[in-house]
Amino acid sequence: MKRKMIAGVLAAIMSVVLLAGCGGGAASGGSTSAGGEAKTGAPAQTSSKSASSMSKVVVNIWDSKQQPGIQTICDEWSAVSGIPVSVEVVDWDNYWTLLEAGASGGQMPDVFWMHSQYSEKYMDQGILLDLTDYIEKDANTDLGNYYPEIVKLYQYDGHTYALPKDYDTIGLWYNKDMFDEAGIAYPDETWTWETLHDVGAQLTKEDGSQYGMTGNTDANQEGYYNAIYSYGGYVINDAKDKSGYDDEKSLQAMEMYAGLVKDCMPHQSTMAEVGNINLFVSNQVAMGMFGSWYVPTFKDLAEEGSNQYAVSYLPYHDANGNGTCDEGERVTMFNGLGWAAPAKVADPDTVYSLISYLSSKEGQTRQAELGVTMSAYEGTSDTWVNCTDKIDLKPYLEEANGKATLVPNPCSRDSSWAEDAKKSFVAAWQDPSTMETVCRQIADSMNSKLAGQ
Numbered sequence: 338m339k340r341k342m343i344a345g346v347l348a349a350i351m352s353v354v355l356l357a358g359c360g361g362g363a364a365s366g367g368s369t370s371a372g373g374e375a376k377t378g379a380p381a382q383t384s385s386k387s388a389s390s391m392s393k394v395v396v397n398i399w400d401s402k403q404q405p406g407i408q409t410i411c412d413e414w415s416a417v418s419g420i421p422v423s424v425e426v427v428d429w430d431n432y433w434t435l436l437e438a439g440a441s442g443g444q445m446p447d448v449f450w451m452h453s454q455y456s457e458k459y460m461d462q463g464i465l466l467d468l469t470d471y472i473e474k475d476a477n478t479d480l481g482n483y484y485p486e487i488v489k490l491y492q493y494d495g496h497t498y499a500l501p502k503d504y505d506t507i508g509l510w511y512n513k514d515m516f517d518e519a520g521i522a523y524p525d526e527t528w529t530w531e532t533l534h535d536v537g538a539q540l541t542k543e544d545g546s547q548y549g550m551t552g553n554t555d556a557n558q559e560g561y562y563n564a565i566y567s568y569g570g571y572v573i574n575d576a577k578d579k580s581g582y583d584d585e586k587s588l589q590a591m592e593m594y595a596g597l598v599k600d601c602m603p604h605q606s607t608m609a610e611v612g613n614i615n616l617f618v619s620n621q622v623a624m625g626m627f628g629s630w631y632v633p634t635f636k637d638l639a640e641e642g643s644n645q646y647a648v649s650y651l652p653y654h655d656a657n658g659n660g661t662c663d664e665g666e667r668v669t670m671f672n673g674l675g676w677a678a679p680a681k682v683a684d685p686d687t688v689y690s691l692i693s694y695l696s697s698k699e700g701q702t703r704q705a706e707l708g709v710t711m712s713a714y715e716g717t718s719d720t721w722v723n724c725t726d727k728i729d730l731k732p733y734l735e736e737a738n739g740k741a742t743l744v745p746n747p748c749s750r751d752s753s754w755a756e757d758a759k760k761s762f763v764a765a766w767q768d769p770s771t772m773e774t775v776c777r778q779i780a781d782s783m784n785s786k787l788a789g790q
Contacts (some may be wrong), residue, residue: 389420390684394691396424397446399432402633406709407695413703414694420687439679440464447688451499451677453490453745454752459677460493461750466678469496471689477697483713486745487673499675500696501713503704505629506669506736506743507559508648509533515540515547515623515645524624524649526662526740530564530593533624533652537601540623549601550624551616552594553608554762557755558670558746559626564590566668567654572747578787582758583780590654591776595769605766618646626651629733630710632724639727650732650740669736672746673713711737750790754783 398407404426411422425446427435433455439445440462451459459465472478480488483501491499511524519540524533537549552560565572570587573580581587602608608616617625618638627648635646653667676695678688694700701714708724711733718737722730737743747755758779765775 389418389687391420391447391687394420394422394448394688395446396422396691397427397432397435397449398424399427399429399450400630401426402637403630403709406633406704406707409707410695410700410703411691414691418687418690422691445679445682447682448676448678448691450502451491451675453672453748454755456491456499456675457493457748457750458752460491460496460498463680465498466680466682466685466688467496467498468500468689468692471685471693472497472500475689475693478693482698482715483696484673484715486671486743487675487713490673490745491675491677499677500692502674502676502696503630503710504671504673504713504737505711506671506733506741507563507626507628507651508732508736509624509651510617510627510635510646510648511624512617512620512622513645513647515620523647526650528649528652529655530567530652534593534596534601537597537624541601545603548603548616548622550597550626551602551608551613551622552597552626553605553613554759554766555609556613556626557759558672559613559628561591561594562670562744562747563626563651563668564594564654566670566742566744567652567666568593569654569656569665573749573783573787577749577790580754580780580783580787582776582783588773588776591765591772595765595772598766599769605763608766609763618643620645629730632710632721632728632730632733633708635728636708636725639725644727647728648730648732650736665742667736667741668744669741670746671737671743749787751786754786757782757786 394411396407396411398404404424408422408424411424415421436445436449440459451465472480478500480497484504487501487504488497491497491501509524509528513523516523521536521539524536533550540547540549542548562572565581565587568586568590570584570590571581572587582591598605603616603622613625614627614631614634616622617627618634635648638646651667651669653662655662656666657663676692678685678692682688696714698714698717701712701717702720704710705712705717705719705721706724708721711718711721718734722734724730732740761775761779761782765772
C-alpha cells in the first residue's frame with residue numbers, strides 16, 4: 338500500500354476524532370489511574386492535534402513476535418499525528434498483574450490488548466474507556482465489518498470498550514523431515530483424532546529421542562478444547578453457569594486426549610519446563626497444535642532456512658462413522674483480541690485515533706501484509722496468507738471460511754476457572770488413567786466458582 342494512501346486515511350481518522358473530541362485528562366503524557374466508572378457521555382470538543390496532552394503514547398502487548406509489525410503500523414500513525422508511540426512487550430503473566438495493579442490505582446498503559454478471558458470483568462468494573470460515542474462519530478469505523486463474535490467479546494450493557502484487533506484459528510503443525518524419515522504421509526483434511534493418535538504413536542521412539550506430538554496442560558485453546566467441541570462436548574454452557582467437563586461427550590474427548598498424552602507425548606514435566614513451541618522447533622516432537630499467532634515464529638525460521646515445518650487442518654471426530662467430515666465434526670477454537678484504553682487515559686481523543694487506525698481497514702490490511710497475524714476486519718486476511726512464500730498458511734484461513742466449525746473461546750465474567758483447570762489437569766497428564774476422575778473434579782470446582790459470579 339502506498340504511503341500516500343495510508344497518510345490520507347490517517348488524516349481522515351484524525352479529523353473525525355478531533356470533531357468527536359473528548360476534553361479532559363491530565364496535562365502531561367501517559368494515563369492516570371483507571372479506577373472509577375467508564376466514560377459514557379457524548380464527547381466534548383477539542384482543538385487540534387497539537388493540543389494533545391500526550392507527548393508519547395505507550396502501547397502494551399504480550400507477544401514479542403508481533404511487536405515489530407505493530408510498531409511499524411503505529412509509526413505510520415505517528416507520521417501523521419506527530420505523536421510518537423512506544424510499543425512495549427510484557428509477558429502474559431506479568432501483563433495482567435500490571436494491569437490489575439494499574440486498575441487499583443497505579444499507572445496503566447495508554448493503549449493495550451484486551452483478551453476475552455478478562456474482558457467482561459474489566460468492562461463491568463469500569464476499567465476500560467467507553468468507545469461507543471467515538472465509534473458512532475467515526476466514519477472509518479463500522480462494527481459490521483468485523484467478525485461479529487469478536488465484536489461481542491468487547492461489548493457490555495450496550496456499550497463497546499475495545500475495537501477488534503485480530504482473530505485466530507488453530508492448525509496442526511508437523512515436521513516434514515520426521516514424516517519423510519518414517520515414510521508416513523503428511524497430515525491432511527482426512528485425518529481424524531484416531532489418525533492423529535496412531536501416527537503420533539508411530540513417530541514416538543522408545544528411547545525417548547523423539548515423540549509424536551506435544552500438548553501440555555497449558556494449551557487449552559490450542560489443544561483439548563478443540564477435541565471437546567469436536568466430540569460434541571463443551572467447556573462452559575451458554576448461560577455461563579455450568580461446567581461441561583463432566584458432560585459425557587466431553588469425557589469421551591478427554592479420554593481420547595489421554596491416549597495422546599500416554600502414547601505420543603513427552604512427560605508433562607518436560608512439556609511444562611520446555612514449552613510446546615520450543616519442543617517442536619527444536620525437533621524433539623513431530624507434531625503440535627498451534628494458533629495462528631505463532632506464524633511469525635515459523636516464518637522467521639523458514640526465512641533462516643528451516644523449511645521442515647508445515648501446517649495442516651485440525652483432525653475431526655467421525656461421530657457417525659461415515660468416513661467423511663460432516664458439519665460440526667472438525668472444530669477450531671476461535672478468539673480475537675481487542676484494542677482498548679483505560680477509562681481515565683490522559684487524552685481519550687489521541688488514543689482513540691490510534692485505536693481507530695489500528696482497527697481500520699488500512700491498519701488491519703497492514704497487519705496482515707506484515708505477517709503479524711490474521712486481522713479481524715473481514716476480507717483483509719488474504720494478504721496474511723501471502724506474507725511468506727515458504728509456508729502454505731491456507732489451512733488457517735480455510736478453517737475460518739468453512740473448513741471447520743468456529744467455536745468462541747469459552748469464558749465468563751471471572752474466567753480464573755480456566756487457569757485452575759490447567760493446574761488440575763497436571764495430575765491427569767502425569768497419570769492419564771485418572772482423566773475422567775480429574776475432569777469430574779474440575780467440573781465440581783468450576784461449578785462452585787460459577788455459582789458465585
